[in-house]
Amino acid sequence: MPVTIWGQLSNDRKAASTGLQPRTQEVLQTLGLLSTVESKAVRVCEIASWTKDSTGKLSRESVAPGTVRPSRFPYFLAGDQGVVEGILEEDLRHRGHIVDYSLEILEYAYETNNSGLWPIKVFIKNHITEAVETWHAGYLLGCDGADSTIRRLVGIEAEYHGKEDVWLVADLSLDTNFPDARRRSTVKTAHSNCVLMPSTENRTRVITPLTPANLKSMGSQEYIQSPFPSLAGNKTSATTLVRFLHPRLSAILAPWDVRINDVSWIRRYHTTKRLATRFSDPTHHIFLLGDACHTHSPFTAHSMNAGMMDAHNLAWKLALVHRGLAKAHLLATYTLERLAHAQQLLDLDVSVDHTLQLPPADPAAHEGFPSGCAVRYAPGLLVKQEVRLPVRSAAAPLTPGTRLLDMRLTRHIDGNAVHLLDEMAWDGRFQLLVCLGALAFAAPVVVGLAAYLASAASPLALFSPPPLLDVFLLHTHDHYRVSLEELAPPFAQRAERVYEDVGGAGLASVGVNPRLGALVLVRPDGFVAVVTNLDDARGVMAFLDGFLNRQAGSGEGMAMARASGDEMVF
Secondary structure, X not given: OOOOEEOOOOOOHHHHOOEEOHHHHHHHHHOOOHHHHHOOOEEEOEEEEEEEOOOOOEEEEEEEEOOOOOOOOOOEEEOOHHHHHHHHHHHHHHOOOOEEOOEEEEEEEEOOOOOOOOOEEEEEEEOOOOOXXXXXXXXXXXXXXXXXXXXXXXXXXXXXXEEEEEEEXXXXXXXXXXXXXXXXXXXXXXXXXXXXXXXXXHOEEEEEEOOHHHHHHHOOOOOOOOOXXXXXXXXXXXXXXXXXXXXXXXXXXXXXXXXXXXEEEEEEEEEEEEEEOOOEOOOOOEEEOHHHOEOOOOOOOOHHHHHHHHHHHXXXXXXHHHOOOEOHHHHHHHHHHHHHHHHHHHHHHHXXXXXXXXXXXXXXXOOXXXXXXXXXXXXXXXXXXXXXXXXXOOOOOOOOOOEOOOOEEEEOOOOOEEEHHHHOOOOOOEEEEEEEEOOOOOOHHHHHHHHHHOOOOOXXXXXXXXXXXXXXXXXXXXXXXXXXXXXXXXXXXXXXXXEEOHHHHHHHHOOOOOOOOEEEEEOOOOEEEEXXXXXXXXXXXXXXXXXXXXXXXXXXXXXXXXXXXOOOOO
């Protein structure tokens, strides 16, 4: 689909995020970008908690893994948001898109006589030519930050949660003998707190809250732009901030020595935890993403991660609807899913506040949120609540509305050890996992399933072309003893989609009983939509019928198309 992207350069992009969560890394891996991002970042694998008691003794309370939910990437990647954005922009250029920083939206209007694909008239100012141009758009996405112009033009309110916070954030080169300087460390004292986060080039990101008394002692001096222009009334010089930070760090970390050798970047800025009342206009043609609809504390590092996950949730839905492959009401699920999740993140932010500590009460309420892996979408159009088979206790049991955990498998056709999520084509298709486990290929339930999937009445045939469903066959048999030629259609025609789960470890990790098997439908964003019995393929068809459009060119022949030659959705 044709896309035009415009943005505004900012000198404060570093302040918005200090690290990429495991879930964000999983998504970047599906886009083929993670290795590039990781080459510009550092891994943060563990977190440490320190407390100074009333006698002034600083003691380590704990050292623990940085994540509690299973993930292929069980660590954070610490680096600069500007670097990550540069990598994303370069990927856009390779795909034929650029970010135009010379354009600014002034206003928009719906054209009453245009009910087609381009119903929005957008008035754009070109700051190079100074001309005001009129564009026609199908959709308008506001990813334009906390002071979003799009949000203001649409008239969406943003509600405040908790109080306004003021933070000092800096990237420093430190000379210190503090034992956990290369871990993500939270240090709490009676008078102040700080977070130390390892960063690139042996630097350390330091975050510490500022109280009204701190602000009064600094006064208001030369201009430093706030990331939130509407809150930029108080300005403090970089020199003043460094002079304040050095003794504070020394006092917090004492008796350990600390000296600031170099300051790469330092800012004082205000944050307000806000949540938009809705993430789209009533027509579902204009959407808000990221800080435009929710803002967070820098301690929890949600802003950039949550914004990227907003885009990941919306992109495939837009592509399907725009191409006529899905019904328009699919777009309503964006607000339903992402607003509820943003509310959960803000509740966590408010409970953390300046204490820089997760609340001890009801730890299950926030477990996994720092990693981004605890997202669970509510039952609805894209999540079928009913699970028609028993799911065993497991590391990440199959649960509708949660992300699919990766598995290590052996590809049947060539014996290669692969990651399941790397094998999937993340291009707008749904993925149907046929988890046979230890069931025989000739078992009646397997033969019946294969016959239905190969028929003209199956979702493989009716939602094609382009194919909106890919099929994966997972079994625990010795692949040396199984001939692919003996498999029934459609599996025989999809030989590259047949895998041995050696020892059943992968299926066990998601709770599949190898004697019963399972049928699992996975959404284009990697979230589980349906978990059901192997004899319930028609139930999967009925589920997809709720939001996908059957294609005019559907037929049994389309069901046999090899995935490698299929046209992509986007």
